[in-house]
Amino acid sequence: MTDARTEILARVREALAGSAVEPVETRAPRDLAPATPEVVDLFAERVADYRAVVERCGAEELEDRIAAALPAGRVVVPPGLSVRVPDAIVDDGTLTAAELDRIAAVVTEARVGIAETGTIVLDHAPDQGRRAISLVPDTHICVVREDQVVPDVPDAIALLDPARPQTWISGPSATSDIELDRVEGVHGPRTLHVLLVAGER
Secondary structure, eight states: OOOHHHHHHHHHHHHHTTOOOOOOOOOOOOOOOOOOHHHHHHHHHHHHHTTOEEEEEOGGGHHHHHHHHOOSSOEEEOTTOSSOOTTOEEOOSOOOHHHHHTOOEEEEEOSEEETTTTEEEEOOOTTTOOHHHHHSSSEEEEEEEGGGEESSHHHHHHHSOTTSOOEEEOSSOEEEOTTOOEEESSSSOSEEEEEEEOSOO
């Protein structure tokens, strides 16, 4: 006598037998024209609409702005972060979720910012680190450079490698219960602090 699961899987195998698997063609990411000031302004406005903190600064101010934004407590950074954060723990991939939960903040860079939706996308390159460090600490300080901002989602997709993991962030983590009471920090950082840096990398 077979159980339902076994029977369903047998039917799936039977249906797939002999079918050819088409290879998926992936496009190489491409570069786009630099964002206009209007697009960058829209990005800053839309990110702030999500109750995130948005600060605009020059590259020479960045380290000081990060230091001022950090809450009390320990901070973790990805191994490829291009900005110096004194006394930060450099994540080597061995920190557990419980250890990360005791860390107050994370500082990362971003892959792209989307103006129309106010979304930041991480593709977890060395300057962004693994997904866990951007999801567990209570505060996420994210560096986005103006030349990384694109107008809309299709423009971002064109820049992203579909083979890489991605995290799309639209404001601090938030959810609502059945009575629509907003609760922040349930499944990600309660505070998102975006430093929008003028100029190129």
